[in-house]
Amino acid sequence: MSVPAPFPQRVRIGAGAGFAGDRIEPAIELVEKGELDYLVFECLAERTIALAQGARRVDPDAGFDPLLIDRMRRVLPAAIARGVRIVTNAGAANPLGAAQAVSAVVRELGLGPVRIAAVTGDDVLDVITAGDFPLIDHPGSSRDLSTIISANAYLGAAPIVEALAGGAQIVITGRVGDPALFTGPLAHAFGWSFDDAERQGRGTLIGHLLECAGQLTGGYFADGARKQVPGLARLGFPIAEVTADGSAILTKVAGSGGQLTIANCKEQLLYEILDPAAYHQADVIADFTTVRFDERGPDRIAVSGGSGRTASGSLKVSIGYDDGFIGEAQISYAGPGAADRAALAGEIVRERLALIGAPVDELRIDLIGMDAVDRTQVVGTPREVRLRVAARTRSEQAADRIGSEVEALYTNGPFGGGGAVRSTRAVVAVASTLIPATLVHPRVTIMEA
Structure with a gap:
């Protein structure tokens, strides 16, 4: 044994x-x-x-x-x-x-x-x-x-x-x-x-x-x-x-x-x-x-x-469930007046989405390095800023439009924009x-x- x-x-x-x-x-x-x-x-x-x-x-x-x-x-x-x-x-x-x-x-x-x-x-x-x-x-x-x-x-x-x-x-x-x-x-x-x-x-x-x-x-x-x-x-x-x-x-x-x-x-x-x-x-x-x-x-x-x-x-x-799409895009501004130009670019995108009737459920426009995390206080005048625009939508097509509008800032927004990137992704949300x-x-x- x-x-x-x-x-x-x-x-x-x-x-x-x-x-x-x-x-x-x-x-x-x-x-x-x-x-x-x-x-x-x-x-x-x-x-x-x-x-x-x-x-x-x-x-x-x-x-x-x-x-x-x-x-x-x-x-x-x-x-x-x-x-x-x-x-x-x-x-x-x-x-x-x-x-x-x-x-x-x-x-x-x-x-x-x-x-x-x-x-x-x-x-x-x-x-x-x-x-x-x-x-x-x-x-x-x-x-x-x-x-x-x-x-x-x-x-x-x-x-x-x-x-x-x-x-x-x-x-x-x-x-x-x-x-x-x-x-x-x-x-x-x-x-x-x-x-x-x-x-x-x-x-x-x-x-x-x-x-x-x-x-x-x-x-x-x-x-x-x-x-x-x-x-x-x-x-x-x-x-x-x-x-x-x-x-x-x-x-x-x-x-x-x-x-x-x-x-x-x-x-x-x-x-x-x-x-x-x-x-x-x-x-x-x-x-x-x-x-x-x-x-x-x-x-x-x-x-x-x-x-x-x-x-x-x-x-x-x-529980994982489908929760729409997120369209996101970013573009940089540098040099004198960078923050002001980035803020103007963000307002242009906001107004454009309203003009074209984009079906956006939630919209965020941030200046990374200034107010993307802490919106209570903006200090100084940085010489380089990155504009980020992100929106939650019900359709992939609507989400993709976010990137299109930010890319259009190259020639339809303030001068000096560069390094634009864009993405569209499905959202998998979790509840418990x-x-x-x-x-x-x-x-x-x-x-x-």
Whole structure:
């Protein structure tokens, strides 16, 4: 009879990406030098999966993060050699397709056999279109939205635990809660129960601190001379050394850029948190109010505390829907009187759109560098200004007219305009709702390459 392996004393888990377009070099560094047990790539923002659903409508084999294949080619040789297991939500709208594509990479590189798991079941489009659910960030309900193109529920960590327990060395999900990408490996490694709200809350804390990768080591923290961070050009991504009680040491690869300080950790702790006492996730309502950070040496911060209580039983769903088009164009003015000429050009476009009866729902005219962000005070008279005109419309043709009118300023507006650019794009907007967790049925598919 086989004897179950004992739980480890600690687990080292690294953050290999904080968004879809993140750098790959820090992840390679983590795999090669970080002595990791797990590497996590967090690659899904709110709109990303809706855009991926659109891509899959055009090509059924698409719909996952287009950088996934390159990431795997570059990290898998070292990860497989060192026994580092990978978890990522880069499956986006097509985790099964992503797993099959990664299987092809494994075979191409001669790394097999490798077990790859795809987690599905977050796609709840049928549930949303069949029902009527109140929106939590917009007025009205799901029935009030225009053409719905996607609806994905934020799954918890349970299917990731199932995949790892099934021997998966690579786990590819669609939409899951960002911290669940980290609590899944921790719950698997330490045998945490999903009824243990305290451990789940602490795991969620660690996942939340790591999920944005470089933000914990100084990216987004840096602020010129006021908050200086060394080595941002070769920023190292964070590692958590986690023990079974859910406490951890946060660190990074020695010699990598960036920094790990208590100030960094406090900022990331509060990042995108509405209520630190009630951070709602699929598996737990985490409480961060008792979190404590202690410095244990250069780039070594101990994190302890944190707790949780039973989850609400509801899952958040991101609904992607078509919301018209945006036409945008820009043109520059330089030299004496640049700001006045740019302002005149903007007024000409505004009047032209009214004269031709352009069906514009929303119009913005900005002078970048003067009032595009802060309209409360315009200081000085800059000698170079860039005019930006953007409008939301119901039709692509109307949106394209914005670019035409700005380009016409070359010879029909004030002198000296140059460098005009224009674009027209469809708008995929996102709204959120809550549905009962009982309506969502995660599935794990394991394949071997």
